Amino acid sequence: MTPPGGALNVLICDDHAGFRASLSALLSGSEDVVVVGEVADGAHAVRAALTLQPDVVLMDLAMPGMGGVEATGSIVGSAPHIGVIVLTMVEDDDAVFAAMRAGARGYLLKGARRAEIVRALRAVAAGDAVFGGPIASRLMRYFDPPAAPSPPRGFPDLTRREVQVLTLMADHLANPSIARQLGISEKTVRNNVSAILVKLRVADRAQAILAAHDAGMGQQEAPRRE
Numbered sequence: 001m002t003p004p005g006g007a008l009n010v011l012i013c014d015d016h017a018g019f020r021a022s023l024s025a026l027l028s029g030s031e032d033v034v035v036v037g038e039v040a041d042g043a044h045a046v047r048a049a050l051t052l053q054p055d056v057v058l059m060d061l062a063m064p065g066m067g068g069v070e071a072t073g074s075i076v077g078s079a080p081h082i083g084v085i086v087l088t089m090v091e092d093d094d095a096v097f098a099a100m101r102a103g104a105r106g107y108l109l110k111g112a113r114r115a116e117i118v119r120a121l122r123a124v125a126a127g128d129a130v131f132g133g134p135i136a137s138r139l140m141r142y143f144d145p146p147a148a149p150s151p152p153r154g155f156p157d158l159t160r161r162e163v164q165v166l167t168l169m170a171d172h173l174a175n176p177s178i179a180r181q182l183g184i185s186e187k188t189v190r191n192n193v194s195a196i197l198v199k200l201r202v203a204d205r206a207q208a209i210l211a212a213h214d215a216g217m218g219q220q221e222a223p224r225r226e
Contacts, residue, residue, distance in 0.1 A: 007034045008125055011054040013045035013071065014038075014087075015063040019110070023058070023087075030118050042071030049075045049082055055125040058117075059104070061088040061095055069098045076103030083124035087117070108132040155215065157199045165192040170209050170218020 010033055014020050017040070024035045037048045042059075043066040049057055057075060061068035072084045085106030086099045096107055105124045108117060109132055120130040158166065161182075168178045175189045182189075193205065202208050212218055 006032075008032050008056065008121055009034050009036045009052070009054040010121060011036055011045065011048055011052060011057045012038045013040075013042065013048075013057060013063075013068070014060040015040045016060075026114050027117070027121075029114065033118060033121065042066030042068060042074075045071045046074045046078075050078060053079070054082060056083045056085055056121050058087045058121075059084050061086060061090050061099065069095075069102045072099060072104050073102035083127075085120055085124055085130070087112070106130040155200065158196065162192050162196050162199070165189060166196050166208065166212050167217050169193070169196075169205065170212035172209070172218075 010027060012020050012023055012035060014023070020038045020040075024038060027033045027035055036052050036054050039045045039048050041063045045057060045059065045068075046066070057072075059068045059072055066074075068086060068088065072086070075082055075084055080103075083106070084102075084104045085108060086104050087108050087110060088095070089110050091109055099107055106120050106129060108120055108130075112120075112132055116132065120132075123130045155163065155166070164182055165178055168181060173181070175186050175193070179186045179189045193208075196208055197204070200208055200211050202211060209218070
């Protein structure tokens with residue numbers, strides 16, 4: 001962690017020499033940021049990080065040899081006080097979460113402005129986690145709870161729970177499996193099934209499943225054996 005009032009030491013890891021030079025020049029415009037080293041691949045990043053002990057490493061992901069995710073894991077595993085911020089063109093979910101699992105505390109896309117990069121460097125050096133706007137939005141969407149299904153147009157009288165139960169019935173799941181999937185008791189499932197039969201005005205489970213299939217719910221195939 002950077003001491004109060006001290007310089008923020010940064011190591012740059014990227015396989016493009018031109019980008020390293022541009023980024024180094026960009027950061028040099030900030031009085032409290034000092035670029036202490038530049039390396040071209042993950043293996044050199046690990047060695048340089050352990051030798052130079054920077055406050056933060058700016059890490060690309062796609063590099064020849066050892067990539068950024070593996071290098072991040074090695075650095076954080078050996079020197080957890082060193083913060084790693086991924087700075088890359090890669091923004092797919094797999095890359096983001098792989099970097100997070102490896103221990104990265106920041107994820108920015110190349111093209112971020114100097115002010116954004118410097119803010120991220122200071123925050124991560126202070127122990128915080130920072131994700132650029134597009135990445136933060138993706139994370140929020142990923143962790144948002146799934147919306148509960150709305151009652152289909154043909155079944156306006158069903159509650160949301162009854163819609164969930166009917167959907168699983170239409171997939172030919174038996175009550176015990178429905179209870180496990182929804183995290184409720186079998187008794188609650190039976191009560192919901194009974195309510196569904198009444199509201200759909202059908203005589204039995206098979207007719208309820210046919211009605212659900214007609215409404216486009218579930219898998220219209222042979223029942224599963226359970």
